Amino acid sequence: MKQLKVGIVQQACGEDTALNIQKSIDGILDCVKNGAELVVLQELHTGIYFCQAEDTTKFDLAETIPGPSTEIFSKIAKENNVVIVTSLFEKRAIGLYHNTAVVFEKDGSIAGKYRKMHIPDDPAYYEKFYFTPGDLGFNPIDTSIGKLGVLVCWDQWYPEAARLMALAGAEILVYPTSIGWESTDSEEEKLKQFTAWQTVQRGHAVANGLYVVAVNRVGFEKDWSGVTNGIQFWGQSFISGPQGEIVEQCSKDKETSIVVELDINKSEHVRRIWPFLRDRRIDAYGEIVKRFID
Numbered sequence: 069m070k071q072l073k074v075g076i077v078q079q080a081c082g083e084d085t086a087l088n089i090q091k092s093i094d095g096i097l098d099c100v101k102n103g104a105e106l107v108v109l110q111e112l113h114t115g116i117y118f119c120q121a122e123d124t125t126k127f128d129l130a131e132t133i134p135g136p137s138t139e140i141f142s143k144i145a146k147e148n149n150v151v152i153v154t155s156l157f158e159k160r161a162i163g164l165y166h167n168t169a170v171v172f173e174k175d176g177s178i179a180g181k182y183r184k185m186h187i188p189d190d191p192a193y194y195e196k197f198y199f200t201p202g203d204l205g206f207n208p209i210d211t212s213i214g215k216l217g218v219l220v221c222w223d224q225w226y227p228e229a230a231r232l233m234a235l236a237g238a239e240i241l242v243y244p245t246s247i248g249w250e251s252t253d254s255e256e257e258k259l260k261q262f263t264a265w266q267t268v269q270r271g272h273a274v275a276n277g278l279y280v281v282a283v284n285r286v287g288f289e290k291d292w293s294g295v296t297n298g299i300q301f302w303g304q305s306f307i308s309g310p311q312g313e314i315v316e317q318c319s320k321d322k323e324t325s326i327v328v329e330l331d332i333n334k335s336e337h338v339r340r341i342w343p344f345l346r347d348r349r350i351d352a353y354g355e356i357v358k359r360f361i362d
Contacts, residue, residue, distance in 0.1 A: 073330075074281060076324075184201070217233030240279045
């Protein structure tokens with residue numbers, strides 16, 4: 069039996085970068101205190117979700133990898149003998165930026181990184197202005213605690229991304245996330261949106277026979293452009309088991325850190341009884357790479 073203790077850090081973020089980073093560190097340390105071997109942070113956890121509007125000055129928030137934040141979290145990983153999944157605004161070159169997850173090994177080294185592949189361009193989520201689509205593919209990151217299929221936020225709506233990670237040997241699917249409601253959404257609409265978000269990821273767990281770890285931010289962040297009424301991030305970070313069951317779920321409005329023990333071998337048991345991978349008709353899927361079949 070392969071047991072893995074996974075920590076989730078769900079936090080609210082503000083304009084004070086140092087405070088945001090300290091919240092992340094405090095959450096990591098709390099998880100480590102409770103035995104976590106892997107800790108997952110939310111998308112862009114060092115700052116506000118700045119994509120609510122387009123503003124060239126927000127590029128000042130980007131940093132190189134390696135850079136200031138990787139130095140901080142490398143030290144935390146090494147001092148606490150823990151694998152950490154972080155999410156940073158990467159400055160790759162002058163005028164070239166990515167939304168990048170960085171995974172730290174227990175010795176503090178960078179085990180790997182993933183650049184967000186699917187980039188939204190919706191009201192209050194104007195990410196195409198800021199982020200160039202990733203170019204590292206869908207490749208799991210090897211760590212001492214297993215192969216992590218790290219994807220980021222908008223990627224979670226795409227079964228193709230989860231499938232490619234699974235086919236490449238991912239043992240867990242991990243989604244750092246920033247998603248919430250526009251404050252004028254009705255209660256009915258809020259429930260529909262949250263349910264869709266959680267359901268599609270539980271579907272990835274079922275279809276691939278893997279645990280899914282989704283970590284979302286929490287709290288209200290105003291639209292500094294004044295175009296919308298801001299975003300209420302809905303939190304409710306969760307872990308789903310390989311049959312789609314909810315193993316743990318956080319509050320919708322509170323900062324929290326939790327640790328959950330997972331039986332990674334459960335994936336093999338589930339894949340034996342639910343042979344979705346064995347029954348795939350790979351000879352018939354050629355047209356899946358088309359934009360539309362017409």
